[in-house]
């Protein structure tokens with residue numbers, strides 16, 4: 435299958451931030467050609483599928499590096515309360531009642547929302563029915579990193595079962611759907627996983643060549659409690675346990691000091707910055723300016739719709755850019771091209787994905803089209819595009835989504851998921867509970 439998209443404005447997000455009018459040729463899931471100007475007649479005639487991108491922008495799809503898709507039905511349930519109260523009184527009791535079908539509908543709903551807002555890759559940390567999640571991800575044709583979330587506050591036998599489920603998920607699905615599915619290990623957090631359990635997770639990661647994703651330093655109270663219990667920071671504790679021997683991505687990192695950040699930088703640990711969830715739960719603002727200056731790879735995640743309350747990477751980028759300026763009282767600390775890279779290339783790096791990065795020949799063809807023919811993106815020229823995407827665009831400006839060369843949204847219509855049915859089922863569940 436050869437696809438040609440011509441007459442389009444290409445936002446490469448490469449080192450020079452090149453933006454030009456040109457065409458791309460996509461074959462076998464990758465960009466075979468990314469060039470200025472029109473394709474030659476012969477190439478155009480040989481294409482199986484031609485798209486006239488006149489007046490549109492083509493850029494890498496968004497990579498959402500932290501979320502919990504299965505809890506999407508809890509959007510708006512228990513707003514405006516602190517994280518621990520929210521987890522103990524809203525999330526965990528509700529999740530205990532979820533049936534397999536509930537989780538299926540919730541996860542599908544999240545995927546619809548993500549595709550429609552330009553996300554091509556997501557990470558899901560969830561503890562229920564992850565094999566079903568893998569099947570759903572394959573059906574959606576998205577790129578997904580799946581992690582069976584593990585809370586270790588349970589008897590040893592139960593811990594072992596959770597770890598075995600994670601390993602089984604890896605053995606069954608890692609590399610499936612032409613490599614679009616990958617599987618990582620996800621101990622929930624230092625405050626829900628005792629050291630002895632974390633050590634077993636590290637052993638499993640080494641043995642099965644898996645990487646690790648976990649929540650770290652989300653709230654001040656959790657960090658304080660950890661310091662009292664272990665006389666060291668969460669990051670130092672995880673380093674001592676050996677967690678950073680394998681590639682690692684932490685979510686949040688709101689309450690890290692410079693010493694913690696240096697440990698993360700030395701160990702090449704990436705951080706998923708979730709600004710909206712952190713604000714909504716009153717957790718604070720992660721100092722990503724400092725992290726970046728110390729050499730940490732920072733990407734962006736939405737967390738779940740239960741603490742955000744949507745999965746729009748466009749909104750998340752805007753918050754990431756704006757709150758950092760406010761935190762440092764300095765408008766120069768975030769630049770729109772850097773924020774865009776956090777939501778794309780840095781995300782792929784966080785998720786250990788190879789070849790999913792910028793718009794260039796040889797990379798996987800994960801990209802989106804935006805139609806700027808709308809008042810809030812007008813006027814535009816190449817110098818203003820990065821700014822418009824971060825500071826002015828809305829999710830519904832995204833018209834088309836491709837993952838590994840396969841179109842999964844065309845003119846805002848999903849091609850692999852039944853949007854209408856999924857929304858009906860999700861609403862129906864709330865109406866009848």
Ligand SMILES: [Zn+2]
Pocket residue numbers: 500501502649685737738
């Ligand atoms: Zn989370």
